[in-house]
Amino acid sequence: MKSRKRFITDKIYQSLITLISLIGLVILIAVFVFVFNKGSSLLSWDLLTGDYYSTVYDGYYDSELTTNLFVAPDDLDSDTYFSTRWGIALKDDLDREGHDYILIVYVDTESPLANLPDKNNEGEMVYMASGQSLDKIIFSDNTIMLSSKGAEAAISQFESATGIKDIMFTTAGKGIRGSLITTMYLIILTLIVALPIGILTAIYLHEFAPKNNKLVNILRRMVEMLTGVPSIIFGLLGAAVFIPIVSTVTGTEGGNLISGSLTLAVIILPVIISSTEETLKTIPDEYRQASLALGATKSQTTFKVILKSSAPGILSAVLLSIGRIIGESAALIYAIGTSIKDEIIVTERSTSLAVHIWSVMSGETPNFELASAISIIILLVVFVMNLSVKMIVKKISY
Amino acid sequence: MENAFTINQLNLKYGEKKALDQITMDIPKNQITALIGPSGCGKSTLLRTLNRMNDLIDNVRIDGDIRYEEQDIFAKEYDVINLRTKVGMVFQKPNPFPMSIFDNIAYGPRCQGIKDRKVLQEIVERSLINAALYDEVKDRLKESAKELSGGQQQRLCIARAIAMEPDVILMDEPTSALDPIATAKIEDLILELKKKYTIVIVTHNMQQAARISDNTAFLLMGELIEYDKTDIIFSNPKETKTEEYITGRFG
Amino acid sequence: MKFPIFKIWDVKKKNRFFDKLTYTGLLIPTILSASFVVLIILFITERGVAPFLPSQYGDLSVNFLRFMTGTTWYISPNIYGIFFIVINTLYVVFLSALLAVPVSVFTALFIAKMTPKPISGFFQTVVELLAAIPSIVFGVFGLGVITDVVKKIATVFGMQTAGGISALSTVLVLAIMIMPTVTLLSITAIKAVNRDMENNSLALGATKIQTLFKVTLVSAKSGIFAGIILGIGRALGEATAVSMVAGNAGTGPDFNIFNTTRTLTSTMLLGLKETTGLDYDIRFSVGVVLIIVIIVTNLLLNAAKKRIGKFS
Incomplete structure (x- = not known):
C-alpha cells in the first residue's frame, strides 16, 4: 500500500515538473506568435527598402x-x-x-x-x-x-x-532601409575592429603566454571580467570615451556609427576571445609538436597550422557576434543616439534595427506593428545564427 | 665509425622525478639504433632529448651533454630550430596536418623560406618516393591528408620529415598504432632509409627491434642497463635484467 | 639536393626575429583587451563624480548625501535621490529570481534527467533560443502581452494599474529573461552529477523524484547557485526591456507590485533623447551605483555560495 502511494506521489511530482518545464516552450511560442501577429502584415519589400520619413x-x-x-x-x-x-x-x-x-x-x-x-x-x-x-x-x-x-x-x-x-x-514612410543599412555597417565595422584584437589576444593567452605567471593571470582575469558587464555600462563607456575621441577625429558632434562600432567591439570582444580559446584548446597538441619537430618556429606553427584549424570555431564566434550586434539596444542608445535616418553616413548618427524599435516604441504612441515587423527580422537572423553555430559545433566534434 | 650523437652522463628530471639517470652512449651514423624497455623506462624521454623536444615541457631539468656534429646541443647559444631541421621526428600516432598531402610535405621547406613552386614540387615528389608512398598518392596530392589510411598517413609523416633532408630521423613507436601489414611496410621502409639517414627508434615491440635494428639499448627506470649490437643483446645479453626482459619475465 | 646554406641562414635569422616580434606583437592586443575594464571604471567614475563637484557645476552641483538617501528621483533643478531606486531595483530583481529559479531548476531537471535524448535536445534548443532573444524584443513583448496579463491579474485582485505598466510586469519580464541563463547552467551542473550516486539511491529503493531531489539537486547545488548568481547579475543590468514596462515612478521605495516602479537601469534610459548637462551626467553617477550594486551583490552571493557549499 505504502509503495503504491509513493508511486502515485512520484508520478504527480513528475507531471508537475513536466508542466512547469513547458513554461519555457509556451513563452517562446508566445513571443513568436505575438510578434508575427502584429508585424507580419507590415513585412514587405517596401518596408525593407523604403525611407522612414x-x-x-x-x-x-x-x-x-x-x-x-x-x-x-x-x-x-x-x-x-x-x-x-x-x-x-x-x-x-x-x-x-x-x-x-x-x-x-x-x-x-x-x-x-x-x-x-x-x-x-x-x-x-x-x-x-x-x-x-x-x-x-x-x-x-x-x-x-x-x-x-x-x-x-x-x-x-x-x-x-x-x-x-x-x-x-x-510617399509612404516608415521604411526601415536606413536602419537596415546602419545595422550592416555596424556589423562590418565592429567585426573589423574586434576580430583581430580578440583572436590575437586568445592566441597570446593560450599559445604564447608563460604559464603560472602572475602578470599573465592578472591580464586573463581582467579580460574575463568583461563578460559580466551589462550592455548599458558599455554604452556609458562609449559615450564617455569613444564619442569624444571620434568627435575630435571626424569633427562630428556627438555619436556616430564609428563610436557605436567601437562600443559594440568592446561588447563582443569577450565572446570572440573565449570562443577562440575554446577552439584552440580542442586542437590536438600533436600538431604543434609535429610542426616544431620539423624546425618551424612558434609563430610559424601558430599561424600556419593552428590558426587554420581554428577556422570553424572562429566562424562560430563571428556568427554569435552578429546575433549579439543585431540585438544590442541599450549600449547603442548611449553610444550613437536615437535619431532615425534615411541617408546613412558612417560619420553621422543613425539607428540600428534594435534602436529603431526603441525609437518607435518610446513616446506616447508606441508603434507595435512596426516594432513587431522589425522584431521578426531580428529574431530570424538571431535564430539562424544560433542554429548555424550549433551545426558547426556538431561538425567539429566529428 | 662516425657517431651521429655522443651522449655523456645525461640526467633528466621532471620536477622531483628522475627520468634519465647518467645515460652515456654513442649513436652511430647510418645505422638503426633501437631503444627498448618496459613502459615508463625513459626511452621516449631519451629520444626526445635528442631533438630537444623536452624543452616544451615545464619543470624539466637536464644536465650532462649531448653532442651533435661536435657541438653540445644544450649550450646556450645553440640554435634549437636549426637542430630540428637536421634531426627529424616521427610520432607514434600519425598526425598529418589538416591540409593537402602536398602542403603537409611542403610545410617544413616553406617554413625555411622555400617558395619556388618548382623546387617544392621536386622536394615533395622526392620525399614521397623515398617514403614509398608516391605511387599510391601521386594523382591526389591536392587531397586532404586525412583521407589516407593509418599506414599511409604514417608514411606521409615520414615523407614530411624527410623533406627537410635531415641527417637523423627519430621515431617514437612509429608502428604501434598500425595494423600488421602497414607495420611490415614501414619496417621495410625504415631498412631502406638507413642507407641515407641515421635512425633512432623507440619500440615496445622487441621483435621489431630484433628485426630491423643494428644496435639496441635496453633501458629500465631511467638507467641504461645494456647497449650493444642487436645480435648480442638478443642472443647473448650480458646483464641479467636484459635477459629477463628479453625472455618476457617482466615488462 | 641540399638547400643553399646561406639562404637558410638568412631565413632563420628572419624567422627568429619574427618570432620575437610576434611575441611582443601579441602582447599589445592582449593588454588592450584587458584595459577596457580599467577604462570603464575610470571614465565612468570620472563622469559620474562630476555632478557632485562644485568645481564642475558650481551652485548647481548635487548634494551627495541627498543623492544617496533620497526618496525622490528629481526635484528641479539639482536635487536627485537614488536610494529608493536601489531598493526598488533589488526588490524587483529578488522577486524575479524567486519566480525564475524554481521554473529554471525544474526545467533543467526535466531536460537533463527526465527525457530521452531527442526530446531533451529539442527542449534545450528551445531554452537556447530564448536565451538568444534580444532584450528589445522582450520589451516589445512585455509592453504588448505582459502588461495585458498584469491588467487582468490586477482586476482579479481589485487593484488599479497604469495600463499594466507596473513592478509586476517588470518582475515577469525579468523572470522570463533570466530563466534561460539559470536553466542552461543548471543543466550543466546536473549533468555533471555522478551517475553512480544516483543509481545507488535508486538501488536503495528511493523513487526517481526522491533521488532527483535528495541526491542530484543536492550535488548540483553549487553549479545551480552559480547559475543563479549569473542570472541575478544579468537582471540587475537589464535596461531596455525593463525601461519599457517599469513606468519610472518618481518617488519611492514602493513595494506594491501593481504600481509603477523604477530601476537603476530604467533611470539611465529614461528621457535620453532630450537631455544635456547635469541630467545627462547624473546618469553616469547612476551607472557607478549600478556597478557597485552588481559587485556587492556578486560578492555577497558568492560568499553565501561558499557557506552553502560547506554543508554539502
Whole structure:
C-alpha cells in the first residue's frame, strides 16, 4: 500500500515538473506568435527598402491626355476604385492615428501620373506609385479634390478631368532601409575592429603566454571580467570615451556609427576571445609538436597550422557576434543616439534595427506593428545564427 | 665509425622525478639504433632529448651533454630550430596536418623560406618516393591528408620529415598504432632509409627491434642497463635484467 | 639536393626575429583587451563624480548625501535621490529570481534527467533560443502581452494599474529573461552529477523524484547557485526591456507590485533623447551605483555560495 502511494506521489511530482518545464516552450511560442501577429502584415519589400520619413511631392500634368483607356489589373480588391482614363486605382484607408486618407493602390506603368514634372523643382520629375497617399488635387478647370471626400469621389473627378494643375501626394514612410543599412555597417565595422584584437589576444593567452605567471593571470582575469558587464555600462563607456575621441577625429558632434562600432567591439570582444580559446584548446597538441619537430618556429606553427584549424570555431564566434550586434539596444542608445535616418553616413548618427524599435516604441504612441515587423527580422537572423553555430559545433566534434 | 650523437652522463628530471639517470652512449651514423624497455623506462624521454623536444615541457631539468656534429646541443647559444631541421621526428600516432598531402610535405621547406613552386614540387615528389608512398598518392596530392589510411598517413609523416633532408630521423613507436601489414611496410621502409639517414627508434615491440635494428639499448627506470649490437643483446645479453626482459619475465 | 646554406641562414635569422616580434606583437592586443575594464571604471567614475563637484557645476552641483538617501528621483533643478531606486531595483530583481529559479531548476531537471535524448535536445534548443532573444524584443513583448496579463491579474485582485505598466510586469519580464541563463547552467551542473550516486539511491529503493531531489539537486547545488548568481547579475543590468514596462515612478521605495516602479537601469534610459548637462551626467553617477550594486551583490552571493557549499 505504502509503495503504491509513493508511486502515485512520484508520478504527480513528475507531471508537475513536466508542466512547469513547458513554461519555457509556451513563452517562446508566445513571443513568436505575438510578434508575427502584429508585424507580419507590415513585412514587405517596401518596408525593407523604403525611407522612414515621408516626403510630400507636388506634380502637374498639362499635356494632352491620350484617348487610350487603361484596363484595371485582375488582382485589385473589390473596394478599390479605378480610373480608366488615368490608369490609377485608389482606396480608402485608415492611418495609424485613425484618420482617413486615400491610398494609391496601383499606378499603371503607362499612366501619365507615373512620371510627372515636379512643380517645385524646374526640370525634375516626380513619380506616383502604389503605397503612397493622395492628398489634394487642383484640376486644370480649377476643381479641387480633397482626400477627405474619399476614393470613389476622387476617381469620378479623375474621369471627368482633362489636366492637372497641382497634384499633392505623400510617399509612404516608415521604411526601415536606413536602419537596415546602419545595422550592416555596424556589423562590418565592429567585426573589423574586434576580430583581430580578440583572436590575437586568445592566441597570446593560450599559445604564447608563460604559464603560472602572475602578470599573465592578472591580464586573463581582467579580460574575463568583461563578460559580466551589462550592455548599458558599455554604452556609458562609449559615450564617455569613444564619442569624444571620434568627435575630435571626424569633427562630428556627438555619436556616430564609428563610436557605436567601437562600443559594440568592446561588447563582443569577450565572446570572440573565449570562443577562440575554446577552439584552440580542442586542437590536438600533436600538431604543434609535429610542426616544431620539423624546425618551424612558434609563430610559424601558430599561424600556419593552428590558426587554420581554428577556422570553424572562429566562424562560430563571428556568427554569435552578429546575433549579439543585431540585438544590442541599450549600449547603442548611449553610444550613437536615437535619431532615425534615411541617408546613412558612417560619420553621422543613425539607428540600428534594435534602436529603431526603441525609437518607435518610446513616446506616447508606441508603434507595435512596426516594432513587431522589425522584431521578426531580428529574431530570424538571431535564430539562424544560433542554429548555424550549433551545426558547426556538431561538425567539429566529428 | 662516425657517431651521429655522443651522449655523456645525461640526467633528466621532471620536477622531483628522475627520468634519465647518467645515460652515456654513442649513436652511430647510418645505422638503426633501437631503444627498448618496459613502459615508463625513459626511452621516449631519451629520444626526445635528442631533438630537444623536452624543452616544451615545464619543470624539466637536464644536465650532462649531448653532442651533435661536435657541438653540445644544450649550450646556450645553440640554435634549437636549426637542430630540428637536421634531426627529424616521427610520432607514434600519425598526425598529418589538416591540409593537402602536398602542403603537409611542403610545410617544413616553406617554413625555411622555400617558395619556388618548382623546387617544392621536386622536394615533395622526392620525399614521397623515398617514403614509398608516391605511387599510391601521386594523382591526389591536392587531397586532404586525412583521407589516407593509418599506414599511409604514417608514411606521409615520414615523407614530411624527410623533406627537410635531415641527417637523423627519430621515431617514437612509429608502428604501434598500425595494423600488421602497414607495420611490415614501414619496417621495410625504415631498412631502406638507413642507407641515407641515421635512425633512432623507440619500440615496445622487441621483435621489431630484433628485426630491423643494428644496435639496441635496453633501458629500465631511467638507467641504461645494456647497449650493444642487436645480435648480442638478443642472443647473448650480458646483464641479467636484459635477459629477463628479453625472455618476457617482466615488462 | 641540399638547400643553399646561406639562404637558410638568412631565413632563420628572419624567422627568429619574427618570432620575437610576434611575441611582443601579441602582447599589445592582449593588454588592450584587458584595459577596457580599467577604462570603464575610470571614465565612468570620472563622469559620474562630476555632478557632485562644485568645481564642475558650481551652485548647481548635487548634494551627495541627498543623492544617496533620497526618496525622490528629481526635484528641479539639482536635487536627485537614488536610494529608493536601489531598493526598488533589488526588490524587483529578488522577486524575479524567486519566480525564475524554481521554473529554471525544474526545467533543467526535466531536460537533463527526465527525457530521452531527442526530446531533451529539442527542449534545450528551445531554452537556447530564448536565451538568444534580444532584450528589445522582450520589451516589445512585455509592453504588448505582459502588461495585458498584469491588467487582468490586477482586476482579479481589485487593484488599479497604469495600463499594466507596473513592478509586476517588470518582475515577469525579468523572470522570463533570466530563466534561460539559470536553466542552461543548471543543466550543466546536473549533468555533471555522478551517475553512480544516483543509481545507488535508486538501488536503495528511493523513487526517481526522491533521488532527483535528495541526491542530484543536492550535488548540483553549487553549479545551480552559480547559475543563479549569473542570472541575478544579468537582471540587475537589464535596461531596455525593463525601461519599457517599469513606468519610472518618481518617488519611492514602493513595494506594491501593481504600481509603477523604477530601476537603476530604467533611470539611465529614461528621457535620453532630450537631455544635456547635469541630467545627462547624473546618469553616469547612476551607472557607478549600478556597478557597485552588481559587485556587492556578486560578492555577497558568492560568499553565501561558499557557506552553502560547506554543508554539502
